[in-house]
Amino acid sequence: MEISEKIELFRESFPFWEKLSEDDKKIFINSSYEMSFSKGVNVHDGNECTGVILVKKGSLRIYMLSEDGKEITLYRLFEGDLCMLSASCALTSITFDVFIDSEENSECLIVSGCVFEEVSTRLPEVKIFALETALSRFSDVMWVMQQILFMSMDKRLAIFLLDEVAKTGRDNIKLTHEQIAKYMGSAREVVTRMVKYFVSEGLISSSRSEGIKILDKKKLRELIL
């Protein structure tokens, strides 16, 4: 990555960029490096400090992992998004572990967590930015928690399917029930049962070759209300 490209990305991602001294700008530039991740690869693994991740291309999935391998998707990052939770040295008040996988071939710029921490100790606006970015994810996670704990399965699946087609712009979803269950923090059997019910109601069709196809978006939307 060219230095000019790095600077452009920093300027877009960090609202404090223009207030930095030339020396501090250099610190960010020199302590950051580009990384490419193929689809499905692990990007950040729990308690290590990977650093602040800026997504240049692709998408990342942030999730919790239980000891026996159960996953709950917390949120996703897309082009232009930024991950602070992967920079544990810069966020001492965060004591839990998250995991990050790439969902597509992704290109990221990574800023060393320790360097970010060093700068943020000197500059309150950098510290405030780090804390606010992390805190805004608190709201995302609470939303997921409400979904999982409070909402009935039909609503949750309807939301998931509509989100997916909105994201991809296509009418079919090429994910296995196992994958959908993982993303929703549910069990495969529960998803399979609900998919069958949706098929019987004429909301979707489901086949091995085509995956899930939305047939009645309007009715699906009504389920959510």
Next chain:
Amino acid sequence: MEISEKIELFRESFPFWEKLSEDDKKIFINSSYEMSFSKGVNVHDGNECTGVILVKKGSLRIYMLSEDGKEITLYRLFEGDLCMLSASCALTSITFDVFIDSEENSECLIVSGCVFEEVSTRLPEVKIFALETALSRFSDVMWVMQQILFMSMDKRLAIFLLDEVAKTGRDNIKLTHEQIAKYMGSAREVVTRMVKYFVSEGLISSSRSEGIKILDKKKLRELIL
């Protein structure tokens, strides 16, 4: 509450207190007021901005509430603790609602959220304190989420019972199964089933008059490992 008492409480709760100008100290003193809550009373109700709550005496329970009235306890506040999530005007990145009830007769000092916001916009150390306090609760909530979503019910109940006796210093727990279920984010039936199992294993005894009594702390601890 005497002004000197307020100042003492602020000094203990706010690490930035001594750095404030005399004028700013006065702002905090004049915009804060004492409130007493009887046991079981609602202290903060979702989307309103109650303000920053300093617990002088008693204890508060912070929880999520679903549309149909299901509750999940997120964490508790005790003497000397402070709640930022109830000051929504001072935390724009928090978009979810929490509810707060008093669990004992409690005395609190409440600082207006808007005043706190005004001061924190001028003084980065106040802003950083507010964000860090809120963010540290993110970790608590993630812990609860992991408990609920990943952990088996026997472990969860064992942890809950041991926590309770550690907190109260007594060997018996005078809570109904309904109450325990509420605190754990579970259903009464599930708690009743597990209590029966613990009784049959000789870990606890359970009676209407005495509540739950811990008989074998060692075995209960082994369940958690």
